Amino acid sequence: MRPDRLNPLFAGAEGLKGVGPGLARPLEKLGLSRVKDIAYHLPDRFAYRRAVAGLDEGNVGEQVVVALTPLEYRSSGSSRAPFRVMASDGAGTICALTWFGRNAGWAKKTLPLGEKRWVAGKLDQFGTLLQMVHPDHVMEDGAVALGQLTEAVYPLSEGLTQGRLAALVAQALAALPDLPEWIDPGLMAKMGWPAWREAMLSAHRGEHEAARDRLAYDELLANSLALMLVRETGRSRRGTPLAGDGRLRAKLALPFALTGAQQRSIDEIAGDVAQEAPMLRLLQGDVGSGKTVVALSAMLLAVEAGAQAALLAPTEILARQHFDTLSRLAAGTGVNIALLTGRDKGRARESILMGLMDGSIDICIGTHAIFQDTVAYRNLALVVIDEQHRFGVGQRLMLTQKGRRPPHCLAMTATPIPRTLTLAQYGEMDVSRLDELPPGRQAIDTRVVALDRIEDVIGAVGRHVAGGQQAYWVCPMVRESETDDIAAAEARHAELVARFGDAVVLVHGQLRPEAKDAAMERFARGEAKLLVATTVIEVGVDVPNATLMVIEQAERFGLAQLHQLRGRVGRGAEKSTCLLLRGEILSEVARERLALMRESQDGFRLAEEDLRLRGGGELLGTRQSGDAPFRVASLEQIARLLPLAHDDARLLIERAKQDEAVVLTGERGEAARMLLYLFERDWGVQLLRGG
Numbered sequence: 291m292r293p294d295r296l297n298p299l300f301a302g303a304e305g306l307k308g309v310g311p312g313l314a315r316p317l318e319k320l321g322l323s324r325v326k327d328i329a330y331h332l333p334d335r336f337a338y339r340r341a342v343a344g345l346d347e348g349n350v351g352e353q354v355v356v357a358l359t360p361l362e363y364r365s366s367g368s369s370r371a372p373f374r375v376m377a378s379d380g381a382g383t384i385c386a387l388t389w390f391g392r393n394a395g396w397a398k399k400t401l402p403l404g405e406k407r408w409v410a411g412k413l414d415q416f417g418t419l420l421q422m423v424h425p426d427h428v429m430e431d432g433a434v435a436l437g438q439l440t441e442a443v444y445p446l447s448e449g450l451t452q453g454r455l456a457a458l459v460a461q462a463l464a465a466l467p468d469l470p471e472w473i474d475p476g477l478m479a480k481m482g483w484p485a486w487r488e489a490m491l492s493a494h495r496g497e498h499e500a501a502r503d504r505l506a507y508d509e510l511l512a513n514s515l516a517l518m519l520v521r522e523t524g525r526s527r528r529g530t531p532l533a534g535d536g537r538l539r540a541k542l543a544l545p546f547a548l549t550g551a552q553q554r555s556i557d558e559i560a561g562d563v564a565q566e567a568p569m570l571r572l573l574q575g576d577v578g579s580g581k582t583v584v585a586l587s588a589m590l591l592a593v594e595a596g597a598q599a600a601l602l603a604p605t606e607i608l609a610r611q612h613f614d615t616l617s618r619l620a621a622g623t624g625v626n627i628a629l630l631t632g633r634d635k636g637r638a639r640e641s642i643l644m645g646l647m648d649g650s651i652d653i654c655i656g657t658h659a660i661f662q663d664t665v666a667y668r669n670l671a672l673v674v675i676d677e678q679h680r681f682g683v684g685q686r687l688m689l690t691q692k693g694r695r696p697p698h699c700l701a702m703t704a705t706p707i708p709r710t711l712t713l714a715q716y717g718e719m720d721v722s723r724l725d726e727l728p729p730g731r732q733a734i735d736t737r738v739v740a741l742d743r744i745e746d747v748i749g750a751v752g753r754h755v756a757g758g759q760q761a762y763w764v765c766p767m768v769r770e771s772e773t774d775d776i777a778a779a780e781a782r783h784a785e786l787v788a789r790f791g792d793a794v795v796l797v798h799g800q801l802r803p804e805a806k807d808a809a810m811e812r813f814a815r816g817e818a819k820l821l822v823a824t825t826v827i828e829v830g831v832d833v834p835n836a837t838l839m840v841i842e843q844a845e846r847f848g849l850a851q852l853h854q855l856r857g858r859v860g861r862g863a864e865k866s867t868c869l870l871l872r873g874e875i876l877s878e879v880a881r882e883r884l885a886l887m888r889e890s891q892d893g894f895r896l897a898e899e900d901l902r903l904r905g906g907g908e909l910l911g912t913r914q915s916g917d918a919p920f921r922v923a924s925l926e927q928i929a930r931l932l933p934l935a936h937d938d939a940r941l942l943i944e945r946a947k948q949d950e951a952v953v954l955t956g957e958r959g960e961a962a963r964m965l966l967y968l969f970e971r972d973w974g975v976q977l978l979r980g981g
């Protein structure tokens with residue numbers, strides 16, 4: 291149960307003053323549904339204004355606060371023409387305060403003629419006239435105005451203004467409770483960090499690095515703690531030691547020899563599952579590095595040992611693809627493999643459930659449906675989780691930890707992440723890396739092409755498709771305005787349909803899952819030749835015949851993400867090409883990133899370089915696909931503060947160990963529990979003895 295003290299933070303945003311139906315959508319778009327979300331919506335930057343006594347041309351381009359007296363209203367009557375309030379400063383210099391759209395009524399009310407008002411905004415020029423377009427603030431009180439010299443600038447969505455958002459933030463901050471301290475006092479003192487509540491207030495008030503760091507640290511600490519709790523709980527319970535005799539694996543007729551990295555990973559897994567403590571291992575490897583046979587080998591080991599294994603895929607279509615591949619590979623072994631998805635109903639489903647319960651099914655492949663409460667296994671001892679990168683993994687692991695005897699867990703991911711971030715995202719897991727591609731894999735010919743050559747690119751796609759092959763066209767997806775991004779993808783799709791007919795399909799994040807699957811399947815079957823997609827294809831289906839990929843506005847993607855996308859081609863014997871379409875104006879960093887993409891095909895190296903290049907302040911590449919691992923901590927803060935948080939969490943857990951369980955008690959223990967709830971890592975708390 292969440293501590294009462296946190297209730298005001300978890301109250302709905304709709305309870306704040308001024309939040310009507312009109313604001314609900316813009317807030318939702320920013321993910322601000324509760325008071326806590328708004329309080330944690332930290333400024334992007336701060337605007338600094340100068341108070342000036344009078345205006346002149348020397349102030350043009352500057353952010354100012356100035357006292358003005360409105361003299362006259364000017365409108366042309368047309369609702370599309372701007373509305374102007376002509377106002378004079380103390381010395382008689384005239385400035386036009388200008389609004390576009392339907393703001394005349396509001397402007398007249400706040401700027402009555404002949405009454406002095408304080409106006410804040412950016413001064414510019416319209417012809418010879420000084421003007422301020424959409425001033426940021428109009429205030430009656432000079433003291434208040436001078437308090438606006440430093441102002442937070444928040445990330446916005448359509449329908450929200452800075453003023454509106456600031457007012458909501460102020461209400462949210464007023465509702466902040468005092469919380470007990472969860473950070474080690476020695477560390478607090480050493481870093482000069484303020485207490486939680488003070489840090490929240492400061493972070494909205496100005497550039498207070500210590501405050502921002504503290505808040506980021508909180509988030510990292512919460513995550514480390516939760517992951518460690520999962521691990522500790524697993525350790526303290528007994529799993530099933532699995533000793534396979536190799537008889538099934540011997541019957542696997544693989545058409546190739548395993549790579550060294552595959553063999554090493556298989557050995558590591560075999561070593562883990564032979565223990566009583568449940569395995570928690572992450573298998574990291576680029577797209578195409580051959581994770582599937584490693585998973586199969588682990589599952590066969592479990593079956594040899596008389597147990598069942600399950601493979602969890604993120605989507606139905608991927609589950610089906612795994613089912614087909616594994617059934618084919620394992621055909622000679624005689625194991626019984628079943629597919630279970632949310633789509634299965636009635637008799638078919640009943641018969642699978644029976645098979646899982648009586649043990650006649652050895653290996654079950656499916657979506658999260660395989661862990662529903664109605665699904666009972668006779669003897670499930672190994673779970674493989676495919677492509678559950680990012681935060682999903684903690685929750686997924688939780689699913690598996692419910693039983694009396696928790697199964698061994700192997701999570702697989704193709705997301706190349708730097709070592710520091712591996713720790714952030716997977717915490718206490720052991721890691722096997724497939725850092726070697728199967729032999730004979732051809733490098734993907736990667737080229738950077740300027741956007742003004744898009745016609746040539748479309749022509750090349752046309753020839754490619756006419757030659758019987760398939761292609762991907764990736765449009766960028768950035769969180770700030772999903773609608774715009776989808777509109778752009780739809781427009782591109784329409785244009786390509788006009789050129790190439792209905793052999794072109796579109797997949798994006800707002801499609802219903804069935805529609806998405808249907809389009810993907812048409813492409814996978816080869817009926818559709820060109821797949822236009824936003825980054826949802828990142829976790830994609832294998833289409834060996836797709837040998838060309840175009841990535842639009844490639845400079846907007848992180849390197850790791852580009853690499854992962856690119857890995858979708860180059861799956862077959864044919865040579866593959868990736869065209870990175872770039873915008874006209876590139877920052878130095880973007881230029882360097884694209885050059886690296888051309889040069890390297892090594893996901894781990896690209897991920898490290900990405901971290902180095904993007905460094906301070908810039909957001910994680912993953913955030914672009916709408917799936918940020920952390921909300922408060924920046925990439926730079928993660929790299930700098932995570933090791934501290936990790937050590938601190940470890941200490942806390944060590945001290946809290948009693949017999950074989952972890953019991954968070956005492957002042958700091960209670961505080962830590964509060965922290966877990968605050969950051970909604972309560973799946974960690976649920977594992978604690980006594981809740």
Ligand code: ADP
Binds near residue numbers: 548704
């Ligand atoms: P991923 O890591 O992306 O899941 P897959 O397991 O799908 O990769 O493997 C990609 C392709 O490489 C498959 O066609 C698979 O059969 C093949 N493959 C896997 N291991 C080897 C190997 N050691 N030698 C040659 N081909 C391999």
Ligand code: MG
Binds near residue numbers: 581
């Ligand atoms: Mg795979």
